[in-house]
Amino acid sequence: ILNVEQSPQSLHVQEGDSTNFTCSFPSSNFYALHWYRWETAKSPEALFVMTLNGDEKKKGRISATLNTKEGYSYLYIKGSQPEDSATYLCASSDRGSTLGRLYFGRGTQLTVWP
Amino acid sequence: NAGVTQTPKFRVLKTGQSMTLLCAQDMNHEYMYWYRQDPGMGLRLIHYSVGEGTTAKGEVPDGYNVSRLKKQNFLLGLESAAPSQTSVYFCASGNGGSNQPQHFGDGTRLSIL
Numbered sequence: 001i002l003n004v005e006q007s008p009q010s011l012h013v014q015e016g017d018s019t020n021f022t023c024s025f026p027s028s029n030f031y032a033l034h035w036y037r038w039e040t041a042k043s044p045e046a047l048f049v050m051t052l053n054g055d056e057k058k059k060g061r062i063s064a065t066l067n068t069k070e071g072y073s074y075l076y077i078k079g080s081q082p083e084d085s086a087t088y089l090c091a092s093s094d095r096g097s098t099l100g101r102l103y104f105g106r107g108t109q110l111t112v113w114p
Numbered sequence: 115n116a117g118v119t120q121t122p123k124f125r126v127l128k129t130g131q132s133m134t135l136l137c138a139q140d141m142n143h144e145y146m147y148w149y150r151q152d153p154g155m156g157l158r159l160i161h162y163s164v165g166e167g168t169t170a171k172g173e174v175p176d177g178y179n180v181s182r183l184k185k186q187n188f189l190l191g192l193e194s195a196a197p198s199q200t201s202v203y204f205c206a207s208g209n210g211g212s213n214q215p216q217h218f219g220d221g222t223r224l225s226i227l
Contacts, residue, residue: 100214
């Protein structure tokens with residue numbers, strides 16, 4: 001079992017603020033890192049899948065970076081909007097895991113106030 | 115676009131009753147997964163399948179059984195429900211290994227009294 005940690009547990013920001021949060025995972029034998037966005041009463045939705053050290057991915061105002069050597073990933077939201085309010089999950093896998101198996105962190109709950 | 119469909123959405127059971135949760139996907143995915151989500155915990159893998167006719171145990175398999183008789187369906191069974199199985203259950207499917215995103219259903223909220 002991989003220990004995937006996310007911080008902070010929750011975050012409250014004002015509309016227009018930029019914010020970021022962290023996912024930590026075991027760096028040894030790393031294979032892939034996923035970010036998901038999970039709105040209340042909806043299903044988790046994939047944002048990014050990253051595999052290479054130094055990877056940077058972007059979707060609109062949301063971006064993510066990956067450092068596989070030190071075992072962390074950052075998710076950034078630029079100019080937060082109320083519709084960005086959601087729980088952001090990260091998940092990791094290693095080369096020893098059976099194909100397709102992910103280990104999830106507990107999530108960062110983001111609330112953006114208008 | 116149906117994607118991943120879970121039925122039922124809500125269910126209340128008494129301790130000792132049995133039930134089956136159904137997950138259906140229309141994306142021709144090989145991989146399917148059942149997770150449970152409990153307060154303060156991340157999604158935890160119960161069972162998964164890497165193809166029709168195959169199943170494997172995840173982190174928390176005890177008290178559950180699964181079947182994948184058809185590629186598009188993945189069934190999760192509780193033979194004798196216990197209050198500890200009160201949870202929200204999510205099904206997901208994927209197009210390949212763990213370097214591919216998973217697609218989730220809307221969840222089934224299950225309460226065991």
